[in-house]
Amino acid sequence: MPIAMPAPVLLAKDFRSDLKPIWCPGCGDFGVVQAVYRALAAIGRLPHEIAFVSGIGCSSRIPGYTTAYGFNSVHGRALPIAQGIKIANPELLVLVAGGDGDGFSIGGGHVAHAIRRNIDLTYIVMDNQIYGLTKGQLSPTSPRGRKTVTSSYGSLEEPLNPLMYVLSYGAPFVAQGTPADLPGLTAMIEEAIRYPGFSFVNVQSPCVTYGEESGQIKAQKARMKTLESIGHDPADRLKALGLAQDYGRELYTGVFFRDPKPPATFDALVKARQAELAVGARSREKILELFVQR
Numbered sequence: 001m002p003i004a005m006p007a008p009v010l011l012a013k014d015f016r017s018d019l020k021p022i023w024c025p026g027c028g029d030f031g032v033v034q035a036v037y038r039a040l041a042a043i044g045r046l047p048h049e050i051a052f053v054s055g056i057g058c059s060s061r062i063p064g065y066t067t068a069y070g071f072n073s074v075h076g077r078a079l080p081i082a083q084g085i086k087i088a089n090p091e092l093l094v095l096v097a098g099g100d101g102d103g104f105s106i107g108g109g110h111v112a113h114a115i116r117r118n119i120d121l122t123y124i125v126m127d128n129q130i131y132g133l134t135k136g137q138l139s140p141t142s143p144r145g146r147k148t149v150t151s152s153y154g155s156l157e158e159p160l161n162p163l164m165y166v167l168s169y170g171a172p173f174v175a176q177g178t179p180a181d182l183p184g185l186t187a188m189i190e191e192a193i194r195y196p197g198f199s200f201v202n203v204q205s206p207c208v209t210y211g212e213e214s215g216q217i218k219a220q221k222a223r224m225k226t227l228e229s230i231g232h233d234p235a236d237r238l239k240a241l242g243l244a245q246d247y248g249r250e251l252y253t254g255v256f257f258r259d260p261k262p263p264a265t266f267d268a269l270v271k272a273r274q275a276e277l278a279v280g281a282r283s284r285e286k287i288l289e290l291f292v293q294r
Contacts, residue, residue, distance in 0.1 A: 015066050050069065115171045174202075
C-alpha cells in the first residue's frame with residue numbers, strides 16, 4: 001500500500017525569484033508583491049501549479065518576481081490571455097496583475113467579459129491614479145483637477161471608479177486593500193484566490209515618483225477604514241455599491257462583496273461540456289483516417 005506523502009510546507013521565499021524588483025524606492029508595489037508571496041505560501045500550491053499573467057506597466061513586472069509560470073503580455077491584454085490559460089488547463093491556479101491604466105483604459109473592455117464568464121481568476125489591480133512607467137500621464141482613475149504632464153491645467157474628466165465598475169458588471173468577489181496594511185492585504189489576496197470564481201482586488205498602491213502626497217503609504221495608513229469596523233455585510237451587493245461610490249473620498253479596505261452562492265465557473269462548465277461531447281466521439285486516430293481516405 002503506497003505511503004501518503006505529507007503536503008509540502010511552503011514559505012513566502014519559495015515564491016520569490018532571483019530577479020530583483022526595480023521599482024522606485026518606496027513604491028507601493030513592493031508591499032503588494034510581498035502580500036502575494038505570503039498569500040501563495042498560505043494557499044500551499046507549488047510554483048509550477050501557478051500561472052501569473054500581466055500586461056504592461058510598473059505593476060505588470062510582478063510575474064517576473066515570482067517563481068510561478070509567468071507571462072508578461074501586451075498592454076491591456078492580460079485578461080484574455082489568462083482566460084485562455086485557465087480554459088486550456090483548469091487545474092492551474094491563475095493570477096492576473098496590472099495597473100489602473102492597463103486594466104481600465106486600453107484593457108477596460110476585457111474586464112466585463114471576464115466577469116460575465118466568471119472564469120476562476122484572481123485579478124489584482126495596482127491602482128495609483130497615474131501612468132507611472134511612462135512618466136506621469138493622466139490615467140483613467142486620476143481625480144478631476146489633477147495636474148500631470150498631459151493635463152497641465154488640471155484634468156477636466158471624472159475618474160473611472162473601478163469598484164463600481166466591477167460590482168455593476170456582477171463580479172462575485174470584490175475587495176480593496178493597501179500596502180499600508182500588509183497583513184490585511186495578504187489575507188484579502190488569499191481569500192480572493194480561494195474564492196471559486198472571478199475575484200477582483202483593487203490595491204491602492206501609491207506611486208512615489210508621480211503620485212500625490214495624500215496618496216502615499218503614511219497618508220493611507222492614517223485615513224484607511226476597514227469595512228469590518230463599520231459593520232459592512234459583504235453578502236449585500238447594494239450596500240457594497242453604496243460604499244463603492246465613495247471611491248476617491250474614503251479609503252475603505254476589505255471585502256466589499258462576496259457572493260454567498262458562487263455561480264458555476266466558465267472553466268468548470270467548459271470541462272463538463274468537453275466530457276459530455278467526448279462520449280461516443282471518434283478517436284483522434286479515426287478522425288485522421290477520414291482525412292487520409294479523402
